[in-house]
Amino acid sequence: MIEMNHAAKIGVWLHPDSAGYNWKHGQNLFQLYIEEILSHAGVPFRKFEDADSLKNYEPDIILIAHHGEKETDIVRLEQWIKNGATVIDYGSLNRMASKLGCREIRCREAVYAELDEVSFGDINSSLRAVRVKPWIPEEQSSSVIQSYGTLRLGKKGTEIAPARLTFRIGKGKLIRWNVDIPSTIVWMQQGREPVFQDGIPSLDGTGDIDEGILKADDGSEMDWDKDRTVTGTGVPYFHIPYADLWREVMIQQLIAESDALELTLPLLDYWPEGTEQVAMISHDSDFNVEEAAHTTLQVLEECGVRSTWCMIEPGYSPSIYKLIQEQGHELAFHYNALEKEGGIWSPDEFNRQLDVIRRSTGASIISNKNHYTRFEGWGEFFRWCEDSGIQADQTRGPSKKGNVGFPFGTCHPYYPIAWADEHNRIYSVLQIGFLTQDLEHPSLPDVSVIKPFLEAVAGVRGVAHFLFHQQHIHQLPAVRDAVRSLVAAARSMGYAFWTCEEITKWEQSRRSARLYVETDRSFYAEQLPQGAVMLTPVNESERSLEDGNRVIRFGVPCHKQVDFSRTLTEQQI
Structure with a gap:
């Protein structure tokens, strides 16, 4: 157990009755994703869903997930601020705009936020925001309003509003972001609507996603040009x-x-002591050619890495599975819902195929990647996974040469959010999305993407996940060399290679830790996994002092403190 004093009390406020009213009318409350962002x-x-409980705890900082629309709700919120709380809101509270000397302007387009006071290493570009509700101060306003950053239409386009506003109210303050950051993250990771039609292709011919196959990247919110x-x-x-940078901003x-x-x-660090960022290699067995499996095993053994093998029906023979497992690789599922190959998008077919792979491999199988990144709807697929014991999915990645990299804005493991019909619960x-497929394949990117991908992932300390089909490793020497180049480059940058199962079990063990701050601001961290790292931000007045146990986070x-109090048998991974 780790303890410390003088910790900030953070509260997340959700008005349950008002939330219920919104859900009743089919309205999403993606601001609830605040909880997943903080947890990760x-x-x-x-x-808090009870105002009295929040008042008794007296949070130092209150994040608004959903505040309620009645006048009594606004008055209560104002009182919390007047009493000394710092309240942070992400694009709501519109009933307070005029009272605070501002007016809301309509903006339904994606914008780019310039945040002058924030820097993330080499990435100092403006940040794309796909969900905004801007306020601008009235010229005659008597309120003392501090403006930060700029929102623009386009990266160098017209300025429309500040990125955020700060209002001093009594002893506390209200910070109102003109960007709905939680919803922006959700829309980037999952799309702004269910996948039911083709996405818009790129004009240069490198992203022809409009081929009549519903896929994860049909819901990408990125702009081909910008x-x-x-x-x-x-x-x-x-x-x-x-999306990862917006998390860092928060x-x-x-x-x-x-x-x-x-x-x-x-803060509980993303990775255990000694691990800065993680690389992952996965394979999709597709044609199930056993000679290709042997070639892939040889290349992986040469490189000294373990990987995740997503198996499509009917799979390999038992002898191949034995070799895969003996060499420490993970066996996973590769669900085939591609119609032109006889696939069906349905829970019954998902479970039938999964049962075939589980029986033939003899493995428990906890992770999956959909063949051809097939995906449709919003949450039905995640429900199938929950019901069948699939704990991790790798489907969200690019299907074309021209949309590799970060088409969903993230390289971090995350839990997705449900639609309004399920009260926006967290699945x-x-x-664990992937960055690209089969480097050096004639129809896919070359190895020139390796360095920028690894640098960008290292910048946010996520997972650099690369997909290589066994068939292409076997048939194409250039693809085999690409695997070798990737492993060498990742190791030179301090990456650790994990399987999907290892990443999943680690994240589950992190989420199982008990982190809490008592009313007197005493902090406790209990049930930490082996090697977990707790972080204490160094206050500004002490940052010039020498400290050999210091790292940069966000x-x-x-200052970092490592918990080695548990034995290896107590780990959950």
Whole structure:
């Protein structure tokens, strides 16, 4: 157990009756994704649906998931601020606009946020935001309003509003983001609507996603022109993990606001001691050619890495499965719903195919990737996974040469959110998307993407997941060399290679830890997995002091404390 004092009390406020009214009318409340963002970042917080309980706990910082629309709700919120709380809102509270000397303007387009006070290593570009509800201060306003950053239509386009506004009210303050950050993250990761039709292809012919097959990338919210760059050999790719950077913006602000209150924000680090970022290689067996399996095993043994093998029906013979498992690789599922191959998108067919693979491999099988990245709807597939014991999915990745990289804005493991019909609950199926398929295949990118992909993933400390089909490794020497180049480059940058199952079990063990701050601001971390790292941001006045046990997290120097109190037999991975 790890303890510390003077920790900030973080509260997330959800008005249950008002939320129920919205759900009754089919309205999504993606602001609830705040909980998943904080949980993944290892932030201790309490969620409140009862105003009296929140008042008794007296959070130092309150994040608004959903506030309620009645006048009594607004008055109560104002009172919390007047009493000294720092309240952070993401694009709501419109009933307060005029009272605070502002007016809302309509903006249904994606914008780009310039955040001057925030820097993320080499990535200092403006951040794409796909869900905004801007306020602008009235010229005659008597309120004291501080404006930060800029929202533009296009990366160098017209300025429409500040990125956020700060209002001093009594002893506290209200910080109102003009970007709905939680919804922006959701829309990037999952799309703004269910997948029911083809997406819009790129004009340069490298992203022909309109081929009549419903896929994950039909729901991508990235712009073909504004959000891609090219490598030195001319390969186009989505180069910025926008959703991950927005997560960093949220956490960095919580650290800064805690520091302003002379408090600290303890954090549970993403990875265990000695691991900075993770690389993952997966394979889709597709044609189930056993000679290709042998070639792939030889290349992996030469490189000294373990990988995840997604098996499509009917799969390999038992002798091949034995070799795969003996060499420490993970056996996973490759669900085939591609109609032209006789596939069916249905829960019965999903379970039938999964049962075939489980019986033939003799493995429990906890992870999956859909063949051809087939996907439709919003949450039905995640429900199938939950019901069948699939704990992780890898489907969300590019299907074309021109949309490799970050078409969903993220390289982090995350749990997706449900639609309004399920009250926007969080599914228990970890998403681990991939960056590209089969480097050096004639119809796919070359190895020039390896370095920028690894650098971008390292910048946010996520998972660099590369997909290589066994068939292409076997048939194409250039693809085999690409695997070798990837492994060498990743190791030179300090990456650790994990399987999908290992990533999943680690994230599950992190989420099982008990992180809480008592009313007196005493912090406790219990049930930590072996090697877990707790972080304490260094306050601004002490950042110039020497500390050999210091790391940079979310752009802030942090002191780290490692918990080795549990034995290996107690681990959940």
